[in-house]
Amino acid sequence: MTAPLPLLVWFRQDLRIGDNPALTAALARAKADGHPVIALYCLDETKTSSRAFSGAARWWLHHSLSRLAEALAAYAIPLILRRGAAETLLPALMAETGARHLYWNRQYEAAAIARDTALKSALTAQGVSVESSNSLLLVEPWEVKTGQGKPFQVFTAFWRVARPLAAARPPLPTPAPLRLPAPPAVHSEALETWDLRPTAPDWAGGMRETWTPGSAGAFARLEGFLEARLSAYADARDRPDTSGTSALSPHLRFGEISPRQIWAALDQACHGQMSERGPETFARELGWREFSYHLLYQYPEIPQRPLRSQYENFPWQPNAPALHAWQRGQTGYPIIDAGMRQLWHTGWMHNRVRMLVGSFLVKHLLQPWQAGEAWFWDTLVDADPASNPASWQWVAGCGADAAPYFRIFNPVLQGEKFDPDGAYVRRWVPELQHLPNAFIHKPWDAPPLVLRSAQLLLGQTYPRPIVDLSFGRDRALAALKSLSHSQPESL
Numbered sequence: 183m184t185a186p187l188p189l190l191v192w193f194r195q196d197l198r199i200g201d202n203p204a205l206t207a208a209l210a211r212a213k214a215d216g217h218p219v220i221a222l223y224c225l226d227e228t229k230t231s232s233r234a235f236s237g238a239a240r241w242w243l244h245h246s247l248s249r250l251a252e253a254l255a256a257y258a259i260p261l262i263l264r265r266g267a268a269e270t271l272l273p274a275l276m277a278e279t280g281a282r283h284l285y286w287n288r289q290y291e292a293a294a295i296a297r298d299t300a301l302k303s304a305l306t307a308q309g310v311s312v313e314s315s316n317s318l319l320l321v322e323p324w325e326v327k328t329g330q331g332k333p334f335q336v337f338t339a340f341w342r343v344a345r346p347l348a349a350a351r352p353p354l355p356t357p358a359p360l361r362l363p364a365p366p367a368v369h370s371e372a373l374e375t376w377d378l379r380p381t382a383p384d385w386a387g388g389m390r391e392t393w394t395p396g397s398a399g400a401f402a403r404l405e406g407f408l409e410a411r412l413s414a415y416a417d418a419r420d421r422p423d424t425s426g427t428s429a430l431s432p433h434l435r436f437g438e439i440s441p442r443q444i445w446a447a448l449d450q451a452c453h454g455q456m457s458e459r460g461p462e463t464f465a466r467e468l469g470w471r472e473f474s475y476h477l478l479y480q481y482p483e484i485p486q487r488p489l490r491s492q493y494e495n496f497p498w499q500p501n502a503p504a505l506h507a508w509q510r511g512q513t514g515y516p517i518i519d520a521g522m523r524q525l526w527h528t529g530w531m532h533n534r535v536r537m538l539v540g541s542f543l544v545k546h547l548l549q550p551w552q553a554g555e556a557w558f559w560d561t562l563v564d565a566d567p568a569s570n571p572a573s574w575q576w577v578a579g580c581g582a583d584a585a586p587y588f589r590i591f592n593p594v595l596q597g598e599k600f601d602p603d604g605a606y607v608r609r610w611v612p613e614l615q616h617l618p619n620a621f622i623h624k625p626w627d628a629p630p631l632v633l634r635s636a637q638l639l640l641g642q643t644y645p646r647p648i649v650d651l652s653f654g655r656d657r658a659l660a661a662l663k664s665l666s667h668s669q670p671e672s673l
């Protein structure tokens with residue numbers, strides 16, 4: 183009797199075992215019919231399908247794949263690593279192993295959808311069965327529609343429809359480890375040869391200190407957050423000087439934990455009282471992630487083009503030195519510089535500060551939002567194909583439910599409001615640490631004596647502001663005015 187052919191599970195944005203519908207479906211069949219199972223991860227750097235990982239996210243991917251391989255070993259499932267375009271690799275691997283069944287969880291970028299659709303029809307024509315599932319979202323982007331059957335562009339209205347659907351979807355249980363028959367020996371590239379981690383210079387030290395990639399790290403974060411911070415979340419979430427948020431974003435981005443697992447844990451932690459302020463606010467933030475994917479699915483060009491077409495003609499003033507100063511945290515505005523340095527060091531930035539640095543870049547510095555989005559894509563460990571462009575468009579006033587362009591955050595007032603004692607600034611901009619609170623967000627106002635006793639030489643140890651706030655604000659408003667005269671808006 184010939185051994186049953188292996189089943190193939192293709193891992194993508196779902197690097198976990200629990201609540202993984204593709205894996206669960208494969209394991210159910212394997213158990214019933216005695217098939218071995220093979221797992222595949224392909225690193226597609228051709229940029230033809232989903233957006234290629236950049237710097238910080240590559241570091242995360244390395245560790246996440248290591249953890250996944252360890253977890254799969256408990257099921258006797260080898261994780262095969264291959265580099266190249268999935269369109270070519272998958273049919274080749276299926277032919278090589280004789281696999282006739284393929285399982286994956288869906289992605290929502292236009293290029294990924296096109297790739298998956300083409301693969302599915304090519305493989306189905308060869309008699310292969312392909313099963314795709316949802317593991318990334320609480321609600322499929324096409325399930326949520328306005329009364330007229332259209333996509334939503336306003337978050338509150340979107341969430342009113344999506345939230346009850348989200349609440350009705352419990353996660354799948356984590357499958358019990360089982361011993362499957364050994365699959366045929368299949369060549370896997372060695373993870374080390376993918377060079378996902380930096381070598382010289384090694385800029386990942388701060389990320390190693392901050393994060394534990396993998397599902398175990400995700401659940402440790404979740405439990406710590408639910409126990410210690412959930413009840414205060416609604417207020418503390420806006421304070422970058424405290425650890426008031428969950429820091430689950432990179433784990434969610436790589437699918438090491440699913441939003442359904444988080445939702446279920448949240449529901450349990452608050453004993454079903456989801457309407458209390460903390461849980462409801464947190465659930466709503468998960469809703470913003472859903473909304474971003476809804477937008478990406480419905481408006482596939484949002485990573486490149488403004489949703490509000492009128493903004494195609496926005497008179498940006500690209501300026502390399504200004505962009506560079508922003509990227510390096512050398513703008514002379516402490517809260518902005520603190521955020522950009524937190525990002526560089528840890529691969530993450532607090533949400534309130536993301537809004538401030540974004541506003542400063544596109545408004546005070548008049549740089550195109552795409553330049554900020556690209557820098558975030560390169561430096562964030564949670565760089566997400568939906569949330570990053572959708573949030574940048576929100577900040578720039580050209581996206582869905584966007585903050586209007588004329589609402590311009592003042593980095594001094596925002597710093598004083600959300601980092602009142604300057605603890606966040608002192609943590610990330612140590613050259614300012616001896617400044618008294620009164621000047622921590624505006625060192626240029628400090629009298630010479632104060633500067634001297636704080637050992638601060640403006641223009642030498644810390645930059646003077648690279649743009650005057652009122653000048654930047656007026657210039658941004660003038661740019662907006664010129665736009666409103668140019669052409670009518672079409673959404």
Ligand SMILES: Cc1cc2nc3c(=O)[nH]c(=O)nc-3n(C[C@H](O)[C@H](O)[C@H](O)COP(=O)(O)OP(=O)(O)OC[C@H]3O[C@@H](n4cnc5c(N)ncnc54)[C@H](O)[C@@H]3O)c2cc1C
Pocket residue numbers: 419427428429430431432434435467468469470471472474531532533534536537540558562564565566567569570571573574577
């Ligand atoms: C300019 C800009 C760029 C951003 N880029 C990204 C990105 O690339 N990846 C990313 O995951 N988030 C992005 N965000 C959204 C948000 O800043 C982060 O999700 C959040 O800071 C992550 O921290 P947390 O996990 O502690 O969030 P929590 O407050 O604990 O929220 C829980 C989860 O909800 C989701 N979430 C929270 N706020 C938002 C939001 N505004 N939009 C979408 N999802 C949200 C995240 O998955 C987050 O992990 C961006 C925001 C801005 C303003």
